[in-house]
Amino acid sequence: xxxxxxxxxxxxxxxxxxxxxxxxxxxxxxxxxxxxxxxxxxxxxxxxxxxxxxxxxxxxxxxxxxxxxxxxxxxxxxxxxxxxxxxxxxxxxxxxxxxxxxxxxxxxxxxxxxxxxxxxxxxxxxxxxxxxxxxxxxxxxxxxxxxxxxxxxxxxxxxxxxxxxxxxxxxxxx
Amino acid sequence: xxxxxxxxxxxxxxxxxxxxxxxxxxxxxxxxxxxxxxxxxxxxxxxxxxxxxxxxxxxxxxxxxxxxxxxxxxxxxxxxxxxxxxxxxxxxxxxxxxxxxxxxxxxxxxxxxxxxxxxxxxxxxxxxxxxxxxxxxxxxxxxxxxxxxxxxxxxxxxxxxxxxxxxxxxxxxxxxxxxxxxxxxxxxxxxxxxxxxxxxxxxxxxxxxxxxxxxxxxxxxxxxxxxxxxxxxxxxxxxxxxxxxxxxxxxxxxxxxxxxxxxxxxxxxxxxxxxxxxxxxxxxxxxxxxxxxxxxxxxxxxxxxxxxxxxxxxxxxxxxxxxxxxxxxxxxxxxxxxxxxxxxxxxxxxxxxxxxxxxxxxxxxxxxxxxxxxxxxxxxxxxxxxxxxxxxxxxxxxxxxxxxxxxxxxxxxxxxxxxxxxxxxxxxxxxxxxxx
Numbered sequence: 001x002x003x004x005x006x007x008x009x010x011x012x013x014x015x016x017x018x019x020x021x022x023x024x025x026x027x028x029x030x031x032x033x034x035x036x037x038x039x040x041x042x043x044x045x046x047x048x049x050x051x052x053x054x055x056x057x058x059x060x061x062x063x064x065x066x067x068x069x070x071x072x073x074x075x076x077x078x079x080x081x082x083x084x085x086x087x088x089x090x091x092x093x094x095x096x097x098x099x100x101x102x103x104x105x106x107x108x109x110x111x112x113x114x115x116x117x118x119x120x121x122x123x124x125x126x127x128x129x130x131x132x133x134x135x136x137x138x139x140x141x142x143x144x145x146x147x148x149x150x151x152x153x154x155x156x157x158x159x160x161x162x163x164x165x166x167x168x169x170x171x172x173x174x
Numbered sequence: 175x176x177x178x179x180x181x182x183x184x185x186x187x188x189x190x191x192x193x194x195x196x197x198x199x200x201x202x203x204x205x206x207x208x209x210x211x212x213x214x215x216x217x218x219x220x221x222x223x224x225x226x227x228x229x230x231x232x233x234x235x236x237x238x239x240x241x242x243x244x245x246x247x248x249x250x251x252x253x254x255x256x257x258x259x260x261x262x263x264x265x266x267x268x269x270x271x272x273x274x275x276x277x278x279x280x281x282x283x284x285x286x287x288x289x290x291x292x293x294x295x296x297x298x299x300x301x302x303x304x305x306x307x308x309x310x311x312x313x314x315x316x317x318x319x320x321x322x323x324x325x326x327x328x329x330x331x332x333x334x335x336x337x338x339x340x341x342x343x344x345x346x347x348x349x350x351x352x353x354x355x356x357x358x359x360x361x362x363x364x365x366x367x368x369x370x371x372x373x374x375x376x377x378x379x380x381x382x383x384x385x386x387x388x389x390x391x392x393x394x395x396x397x398x399x400x401x402x403x404x405x406x407x408x409x410x411x412x413x414x415x416x417x418x419x420x421x422x423x424x425x426x427x428x429x430x431x432x433x434x435x436x437x438x439x440x441x442x443x444x445x446x447x448x449x450x451x452x453x454x455x456x457x458x459x460x461x462x463x464x465x466x467x468x469x470x471x472x473x474x475x476x477x478x479x480x481x482x483x484x485x486x487x488x489x490x491x492x493x494x495x496x497x498x499x500x501x502x503x504x505x506x507x508x509x510x511x512x513x514x515x516x517x518x519x520x521x522x523x524x525x526x527x528x529x530x531x532x533x534x535x536x537x538x539x540x541x542x543x544x545x546x547x548x549x550x551x552x553x554x555x556x557x558x559x560x561x562x563x564x565x566x567x568x569x570x571x572x573x574x575x576x577x578x579x580x581x582x583x584x585x586x587x588x589x590x591x592x593x594x595x596x597x598x599x600x601x602x603x604x605x606x607x608x609x610x
Contacts, residue, residue, distance in 0.1 A: 066361050067539065069539060076532075079400050079536070082394075086391035089547070166365035166366055166367045167367070168549070169549040
């Protein structure tokens with residue numbers, strides 16, 4: 001388990017008997033907000049104390065004592081997005097075009113009483129900018145809280161398979 | 175044909191300008207790897223990365239793979255990561271612990287100081303073969319200051335004391351902030367690369383002129399940058415409005431100075447921030463921890479920042495504002511990789527170290543708010559320099575305005591000028607023309 005409570009080796013196959021489609025649709029929606037550059041709406045998917053974490057080493061146990069590619073709370077997310085909207089953000093002039101693909105969605109944990117769920121999925125994001133196309137791929141974990149007909153994200157952790165490589169500049173969240 | 179004679183090299187550098195080939199020409203790059211990265215003192219690692227005997231990290235000095243390892247006698251060693259037999263890289267993991275180092279290819283095994291211990295099937299060795307001649311090569315010269323380990327890959331040349339002496343105060347300024355008087359670089363790393371020449375990154379660390387323009391997207395409507403230190407409510411004032419509502423560089427930012435001390439080394443003066451208002455639970459607890467060790471008066475002295483960014487030419491910079499050590503690794507004339515180590519202050523509350531690590535994620539990582547716009551500048555420079563419109567790159571700002579600084583025994587100029595780059599090219603020429 002990492003310091004934010006995510007299991008390091010989730011049960012194979014996940015929990016059966018819970019409708020997976022609702023989670024899948026939510027994750028597709030989340031990826032689409034990023035692809036459509038609806039960054040503010042993406043941020044609003046997170047709970048007020050929600051966290052977005054992309055570790056920089058495989059199996060990284062903790063975001064507080066080690067460097068991470070992303071480890072944003074709502075405050076940092078807001079600063080990041082304000083910058084993404086700034087007319088003079090050179091690394092997004094021109095902007096990236098991205099596309100998220102989500103699959104292999106599994107319900108890892110479910111507490112129906114508290115309406116909280118841990119969902120894992122495979123993700124791939126293609127990014128194109130200035131004649132260069134690259135791919136980010138990995139397994140992601142979403143700790144979700146049901147709110148009305150939808151969910152909010154209490155924690156999103158993306159384990160990129162190449163998280164410890166040297167990256168060219170990355171301006172948009174994954 | 176370019177042979178790299180002093181005569182040819184000195185034609186590439188004129189007062190206040192440098193020939194574009196110095197950034198684009200792969201032949202010149204090869205000479206730099208031999209004559210600068212093969213001669214000058216290079217940051218190899220920090221002792222905190224290898225606390226126990228057998229601990230190692232693998233990295234590169236320029237393009238040469240090295241093993242930074244703690245030998246069983248307790249000494250930090252820098253070995254070239256190349257089997258003395260047929261050449262494979264011996265240690266392949268980024269870090270680990272080993273009792274001995276065994277090459278995958280034919281099983282030759284080396285001690286943690288590089289001594290060749292065993293050759294498989296020794297009965298086949300040639301009559302003249304002597305294990306003593308086949309250890310892993312060691313960096314010919316090694317020096318340490320307050321945990322920072324530097325090596326020179328040349329047997330002779332500028333001594334370590336001459337290299338480190340003028341920059342000791344910069345290292346002290348950072349390390350003294352730790353209540354226990356030691357820092358550690360064991361909080362992971364950020365790695366990024368860009369499609370540009372390595373000198374673009376080196377020049378940039380002491381270039382304060384670019385900030386209001388390159389980093390405009392990090393500045394709010396009041397002209398203040400986002401808060402980059404634990405306890406600050408906002409960052410430096412970078413831009414202000416003129417009476418007729420036009421943008422201009424803030425006076426506080428313009429007032430900063432840069433300093434050079436020979437061998438390409440230098441630094442920029444601190445960023446003006448509201449030091450008296452700096453406060454948070456983590457920062458206040460840290461101040462208490464520091465004062466408990468060194469006394470209140472010394473604590474206040476230590477926490478009055480002097481330096482913004484310091485350059486130990488050619489491969490290392492130390493930033494006092496967002497505490498980190500940055501190492502530059504040229505890959506080719508137009509590709510450069512950079513490694514950034516967050517600094518942890520030993521004896522500081524965990525919350526303080528954690529805050530620094532978290533802020534570094536957004537200032538100097540591949541995804542950061544600050545560094546990414548620099549990387550775009552470097553990339554676009556490399557593209558622009560393909561143009562043959564002019565052979566020259568200008569860095570003449572402030573020429574003739576340099577003044578001696580007695581306090582630091584340095585030469586000083588406005589940080590909005592380009593003295594530091596001129597000084598780097600003096601060192602460049604010195605290393606490139608030094609007799610082998």
